[in-house]
Amino acid sequence: MTYTVGQVAKLAGVTVRALRHYDDLGLLRPDVRLKNGYRGYSVDDIERLQRILCYRQLGFPLDAVKAIIDDPRTDPNEHLRRQHALLSDRIKTLRRMLSTVETLMEARTMGITLEPHEMLEVFGDQDPLAHHAEAEQRWGGTDAWAESHRRTSSYTKDDWKRMRAEFAALMANFAAASAEGLAPDSPRAMDLAEEHRRHLERWFYPCAYPMHRGLGDLYVNDPRFTANLAKAALQAPNIATYMRAAIHANADRNA
Amino acid sequence: MTYTVGQVAKLAGVTVRALRHYDDLGLLRPDVRLKNGYRGYSVDDIERLQRILCYRQLGFPLDAVKAIIDDPRTDPNEHLRRQHALLSDRIKTLRRMLSTVETLMEARTMGITLEPHEMLEVFGDQDPLAHHAEAEQRWGGTDAWAESHRRTSSYTKDDWKRMRAEFAALMANFAAASAEGLAPDSPRAMDLAEEHRRHLERWFYPCAYPMHRGLGDLYVNDPRFTANLAKAALQAPNIATYMRAAIHANADRNA
DNA sequence: CCTTGACCCTCACGTACCGTCATGGTTTAG
DNA sequence: CTAAACCATGACGGTACGTGAGGGTCAAGG
Numbered sequence: 001m002t003y004t005v006g007q008v009a010k011l012a013g014v015t016v017r018a019l020r021h022y023d024d025l026g027l028l029r030p031d032v033r034l035k036n037g038y039r040g041y042s043v044d045d046i047e048r049l050q051r052i053l054c055y056r057q058l059g060f061p062l063d064a065v066k067a068i069i070d071d072p073r074t075d076p077n078e079h080l081r082r083q084h085a086l087l088s089d090r091i092k093t094l095r096r097m098l099s100t101v102e103t104l105m106e107a108r109t110m111g112i113t114l115e116p117h118e119m120l121e122v123f124g125d126q127d128p129l130a131h132h133a134e135a136e137q138r139w140g141g142t143d144a145w146a147e148s149h150r151r152t153s154s155y156t157k158d159d160w161k162r163m164r165a166e167f168a169a170l171m172a173n174f175a176a177a178s179a180e181g182l183a184p185d186s187p188r189a190m191d192l193a194e195e196h197r198r199h200l201e202r203w204f205y206p207c208a209y210p211m212h213r214g215l216g217d218l219y220v221n222d223p224r225f226t227a228n229l230a231k232a233a234l235q236a237p238n239i240a241t242y243m244r245a246a247i248h249a250n251a252d253r254n255a
Numbered sequence: 256m257t258y259t260v261g262q263v264a265k266l267a268g269v270t271v272r273a274l275r276h277y278d279d280l281g282l283l284r285p286d287v288r289l290k291n292g293y294r295g296y297s298v299d300d301i302e303r304l305q306r307i308l309c310y311r312q313l314g315f316p317l318d319a320v321k322a323i324i325d326d327p328r329t330d331p332n333e334h335l336r337r338q339h340a341l342l343s344d345r346i347k348t349l350r351r352m353l354s355t356v357e358t359l360m361e362a363r364t365m366g367i368t369l370e371p372h373e374m375l376e377v378f379g380d381q382d383p384l385a386h387h388a389e390a391e392q393r394w395g396g397t398d399a400w401a402e403s404h405r406r407t408s409s410y411t412k413d414d415w416k417r418m419r420a421e422f423a424a425l426m427a428n429f430a431a432a433s434a435e436g437l438a439p440d441s442p443r444a445m446d447l448a449e450e451h452r453r454h455l456e457r458w459f460y461p462c463a464y465p466m467h468r469g470l471g472d473l474y475v476n477d478p479r480f481t482a483n484l485a486k487a488a489l490q491a492p493n494i495a496t497y498m499r500a501a502i503h504a505n506a507d508r509n510a
Numbered sequence: 511c512c513t514t515g516a517c518c519c520t521c522a523c524g525t526a527c528c529g530t531c532a533t534g535g536t537t538t539a540g
Numbered sequence: 541c542t543a544a545a546c547c548a549t550g551a552c553g554g555t556a557c558g559t560g561a562g563g564g565t566c567a568a569g570g
Contacts, residue, residue, distance in 0.1 A: 003371070006546065011372050013379020016547090021528060036536060038547055046371045050359075053378035054352065061526070080360045087353045091346055097309065098342045099469060103477075104305075105335045106470055109459050110483050116258070116301045117266050123308035124268020204364050214354060215361055222358075228365050261517065271518090276557060291565060292519055316555070 002032060002040035012049055027066050028052060047076075054083050058090060059126070081205050096122045163203050168232065170195055174243060175236035184245030193243070193250035209251040216247035257287060257295035267304055282321050283307060302331075309338050313345060314381065336460050351377045418458050423487065425450055429498060430491035439500030448498070448505035464506040471502035 009016045022028035023039065028049055031042035041049075048069065055065045068074070074082075100122050107114050155163070170192065177189050193212075200207045200215075207215070219225045219240040226240040233239040264271045277283035278294065283304055286297035296304075303324065310320045323329070329337075355377050362369050410418070425447065432444050448467075455462045455470075462470070474480045474495040481495040488494040 004547075012375040015528080017528060017530085020548090025527095036547075037549090038536085043368075043371065046374060050374045050378060053375070054356070057352070057378060057381065063526085077360070077363060080356055080363070083356050084353065084360070087349060087356060091349050091353065094342060094346050094349065097312070098339065098346065101309070101335055101338050101342060102466055102469055103473055105332070105339070105460050106473060106480070108332060108335070109455070110480065112479050112483060113298075116298065119301060119305045120267040120308070123305060123312060126312065200364070205360050211357055214357055218358055218361060224367050225361070225365065228367060259518075270557080272557065272559085275519090280556095293565085294518085318555090 002034075002042055003046070005030075005039050005041070008041050008046065008049065011046070012053060014053070022052065022062070025062060025066070027062055027069075051079055051083075054087075058083075058086050077204065084205070090126070093122070093126050166199060166203075170199060171229070171232040171239070172234070174239060174246075175233040178236055178239060178242045184242055185249035189242075189246040190250040190253055193246040194254075196243070196247070197250070209254055212247055213251050216244035220244045257289075257297055258301070260285075260294050260296070263296050263301065263304065266301070267308060269308070277307065277317070280317060280321070282317055282324075306334055306338075309342075313341050332459065339460070345381070348377070348381050421454060421458075425454060426484070426487040426494070427489070429494060429501075430488040433491055433494060433497045439497050440504035444497075444501040445505040445508055448501040449509075451498070451502070452505070464509055467502055468506050471499035475499050 003011070005016045005019050009019055019028065019039075023030065028045060030039035031045055032040040034040050051069050052062075052065055055068060056062065060068065069079075100119070104114065104119065173192055174189075174196075177186075177192060182189055197207055197209075197212045200212075219229055229240050229243065230236065236242075258266070260271045260274050264274055274283065274294075278285065283300060285294035286300050287295040289295050306324050307320055310323060311317065315323065324334075355374070359369065359374065428447055429444075429451075432441075432447060437444055452462055452464075452467045455467075474484055484495050484498065485491065491497075
């Protein structure tokens with residue numbers, strides 16, 4: 001299945017012109033050219049476009065985006081982790097700006113004049129490059145970054161086997177707990193939820209409690225995830241719903 | 256007191272070149288030119304710069320920023336309200352992007368392939384203009400917008416007198432409650448906090464519970480606000496701390 | 511007194527990221 | 541078979557600055 005420029009543009013909410021520009025830059029080359037000269041985008045191209053748009057939204061210039069995306073040291077999981085970190089950062093700074101605006105509002109009602117630096121400092125250039133350069137400084141080449149990177153990209157077949165075995169055991173426990181009629185907010189069920197969270201953190205990506213909650217919801221709301229979990233739990237009924245409840249209870253416990 | 260370009264640039268976290276550019280555009284004219292030709296920025300200029308940077312951060316082109324800022328129908332309070340709304344919106348969409356990234360992460364670990372539109376649709380152009388145009392459509396000229404605008408900009412001297420009287424009464428009640436040794440999380444104290452919140456909403460700006468919490472913290476953390484409240488409460492001791500506790504209790508109650 | 515370095519000034523050209531025609535072929539609905 | 545709706549490739553324009561070039565200003569130190 002291939003998509004035309006117009007289709008991709010509509011899907012992504014960008015203009016056709018932008019896609020053509022990315023093509024010119026070599027940033028996003030459509031998979032094929034049809035006989036009539038039309039651009040034919042593949043699903044891989046779409047995935048690449050997701051990365052492009054995400055990094056661009058975060059303020060990176062396109063050549064930097066190209067460098068980031070084409071970096072051979074970075075695998076897909078690493079990209080998602082990085083996007084997650086960058087988005088979280090951005091949200092944090094926007095929250096600081098929002099907080100400053102609230103302070104300004106209240107200062108006005110009270111007739112208090114704030115210092116210039118209090119009004120300004122958070123609104124400056126949130127250029128991700130500066131922060132990223134700093135991150136590069138902190139992490140670049142050192143162990144932390146490399147280790148975080150090594151995690152998924154260098155798993156051996158044996159590792160994957162162990163991971164799957166761990167996961168299967170965990171899901172079997174969930175199925176058993178559910179079958180026993182154990183309440184999802186019982187300590188045992190919550191422990192299983194915690195184990196699930198740490199499983200994700202050990203093998204894949206950092207997963208704080210709010211994020212874990214979101215995943216619990218995802219498992220119930222998206223039938224594909226529901227089905228996948230059911231399969232892993234040997235068709236235990238409503239296992240996703242059970243997991244979600246346990247995950248939320250566990251998150252509450254650790255709030 | 257006037258500031259040089261370099262000082263302002265450092266305060267705001269932007270380049271000197273950018274400030275000169277804003278000068279050229281007529282977007283931010285320094286208050287004065289010193290004898291030596293240096294730009295001299297006043298505190299008002301700094302306040303204007305805060306608006307410029309905020310709207311620019313939100314993605315508005317500079318000429319639009321100029322139009323927004325120079326719009327004579329918009330008073331300072333209205334600007335802050337608008338900035339608050341726009342920032343909140345932006346945070347909301349970034350959160351949607353973050354949530355999508357989390358879904359993508361989990362989809363990878365489960366080996367599920369998402370539909371193209373699921374990967375892309377949130378990352379498109381978050382151009383505030385589109386949304387703003389829509390808001391203009393919804394509100395433009397109609398009552399809601401005008402009314403929201405009329406609120407502070409058209410208060411008469413009598414209105415201000417009533418507002419100040421209301422506020423004085425409220426603070427007197429807080430002082431009394433505190434003097435009586437009434438617990439800040441008692442119903443009566445929480446009612447006062449709620450009254451304070453509604454006072455803000457009626458006279459100044461929308462103030463949801465999370466924001467109200469933030470203000471409570473501000474009252475304690477910033478001595479200028481602490482002092483101001485103490486004065487309004489006839490020097491009742493620790494009134495800001497008392498208010499903060501009541502505000503948080505009230506927010507908990509309405510969570 | 512004179513220099514050095516950190517500021518400031520005004521042109522002026524360059525660059526990134528597209529928007530916007532202009533011109534023309536292709537495909538699909540009626 | 542024709543109009544509308546796509547696709548293509550140039551090519552020029554526009555915004556928001558970056559980046560010198562070339563040259564005054566000012567405080568501190570030798």
